Amino acid sequence: MALKRMVLQIGMGTDIRGGEPTKAAVRALRDALWHNSLTITHALGLDADSMQVKVTIGVPRPEQVDRDAVLAVLPHGTGTVEVVEGGLMIPTEDGRGVTLLAQAAAEVFLDLPEGGAA
Structure with a gap:
């Protein structure tokens, strides 16, 4: 068996x-x-919870991200979260706050037999 990346999903928040x-x-x-409905596990005869999801978040002030809150978003499978410096901080017009942008990449892996599908 070998982990194979099956899906790459990207988003902004x-x-x-x-x-x-x-x-x-x-x-x-x-x-x-x-924005997706992954049917690949069903097509391969696998349980949706067999997915292993690697989440990468790019955001200003990465040390302030609650990784457990991010992982709680995953509807199926198990996941890991890596938070890196990225995103944007745009000051508000009055200078008292910021609009913060984050990017996310979710890589979905399945443990498949060598050389093919389950």
């Missing part, structure tokens, strides 16, 4: 006024996931 990195990260992962 924002916190318009609060500048909260976790809120933007969660929204970015939802954006990546909620």
